[in-house]
Amino acid sequence: SLTASVREALFEITSKGFGAAIIEDEKGYVSGIFTDGDLRRLLEDRGVNALSLPIVEVMTKDPKTITPDRLAAEAMHIMEEREISCLIVSESGRATGIVHIHELLKAGVI
Numbered sequence: 001s002l003t004a005s006v007r008e009a010l011f012e013i014t015s016k017g018f019g020a021a022i023i024e025d026e027k028g029y030v031s032g033i034f035t036d037g038d039l040r041r042l043l044e045d046r047g048v049n050a051l052s053l054p055i056v057e058v059m060t061k062d063p064k065t066i067t068p069d070r071l072a073a074e075a076m077h078i079m080e081e082r083e084i085s086c087l088i089v090s091e092s093g094r095a096t097g098i099v100h101i102h103e104l105l106k107a108g109v110i
Contacts, residue, residue: 001023001026002023002024002026002031002056004023004054005052005054006039006042006050006051006052006054006055007052008055009021009023009034009055009059010051013034013035013039018086018098018100019036019085019100020033020035020036020086020098021035021055022095023059024095028094029093030063030094031059031061031062032060032062033060033088034058035086037085042058063088064078064084065087065089065090066090067090068089068091068097072099075087075104075109076104079101080101084101085100085102086098086101087099
């Protein structure tokens with residue numbers, strides 16, 4: 001949620017195992033994403049005190065998404081083009097999942 005702290009997003013990142021937390025607004029629409037890479041950079045820049053920051057201050061706003069009807073190869077292309085490691089799968093602005101580049105590589109999508 002938009003009211004979460006970085007610490008809460010970290011819990012989401014580690015508990016789900018996707019390496020990212022999808023940040024949704026109060027109506028459940030995708031507002032941002034916060035990845036393990038974002039966390040590493042934040043801790044390097046601002047130290048452990050950054051864990052108490054509001055996620056809304058440090059998340060990537062309006063993240064790139066893909067709809068569930070798109071091909072895996074298209075998702076791979078978007079991730080390579082944008083130099084990102086995951087994409088939010090969303091329908092009508094609501095997250096339905098997440099696809100990670102490592103899953104696609106493991107599945108042989110090239």
